[in-house]
Amino acid sequence: xxxxxxxxxHQVTQMGQEVILRCVxxxxxxxxxxxxxxxxxxxxxxxSFYNNExxxxxxxxxxxxxxxxxxxxxxxxxxxxxxxxxxxxxxxxSSQKExxxxxxxxxxxxxxxxx
Amino acid sequence: GEDxxxxxxxxxxxxxxxxxxxxxxxxxxxxxxxxxxxxxxxLQLLTYIFSNMDMKQDQRLTVLLNxxxxxxxxxxxxxxxxxxxxYFCAECEGGSYIPTFGRGTSLIVHP
Numbered sequence: 001x002x003x004x005x006x007x008x009x010h011q012v013t014q015m016g017q018e019v020i021l022r023c024v025x026x027x028x029x030x031x032x033x034x035x036x037x038x039x040x041x042x043x044x045x046x047x048s049f050y051n052n053e054x055x056x057x058x059x060x061x062x063x064x065x066x067x068x069x070x071x072x073x074x075x076x077x078x079x080x081x082x083x084x085x086x087x088x089x090x091x092x093x094s095s096q097k098e099x100x101x102x103x104x105x106x107x108x109x110x111x112x113x114x115x
Numbered sequence: 116g117e118d119x120x121x122x123x124x125x126x127x128x129x130x131x132x133x134x135x136x137x138x139x140x141x142x143x144x145x146x147x148x149x150x151x152x153x154x155x156x157x158l159q160l161l162t163y164i165f166s167n168m169d170m171k172q173d174q175r176l177t178v179l180l181n182x183x184x185x186x187x188x189x190x191x192x193x194x195x196x197x198x199x200x201x202y203f204c205a206e207c208e209g210g211s212y213i214p215t216f217g218r219g220t221s222l223i224v225h226p
Contacts, residue, residue: 106157
């Protein structure tokens with residue numbers, strides 16, 4: 001079964017450093033998402049991306065965050081200057097269509113620890 | 116804004132039924148979902164229910180929706196050790212295709 005893959009699975013970074021989390025969505029999917037889950041808290045929506053632009057974003061997704069689809073297969077989340085509170089599991093997801101009935105497929109997550 | 120709440124842990128004996136509960140606040144929710152996350156894996160859609168339905172059954176899984184109380188439950192019959200995972204409740208409000216998730220309920224199945 002096709003799957004969404006994420007790298008790295010775990011990254012430790014120093015506060016203030018830039019981090020790039022990478023994702024390879026399912027190949028025929030057109031909609032891409034990033035979610036995050038801080039330990040013990042809810043899975044929170046960050047951003048959705050379609051046709052090479054952001055289609056929707058949450059309040060969490062401020063100027064420190066950016067997304068990019070650099071080469072037609074990867075989908076990246078960049079955090080410019082990490083803060084301690086950015087420590088979380090970051091999930092990438094993709095879907096074929098923009099529809100509530102359409103299945104969103106999630107990756108295994110990238111665990112980011114900011115020290 | 117919308118909010119989804121669920122208890123953090125549920126422990127059941129193998130062979131018993133598990134019932135995982137969820138409450139939500141958005142009365143305009145159109146679709147409600149249950150996702151499962153096994154250790155080391157991503158969130159996997161288990162089942163969903165449209166808001167005009169009360170119940171949906173799929174093999175060992177039964178989803179019950181009480182719209183009046185904004186309460187969603189997932190019942191797993193004959194729970195097995197392989198059902199041990201984190202179960203996330205999620206909902207899409209009217210007009211949105213992006214689900215809002217709860218914290219997840221860790222289901223622990225013991226012999």
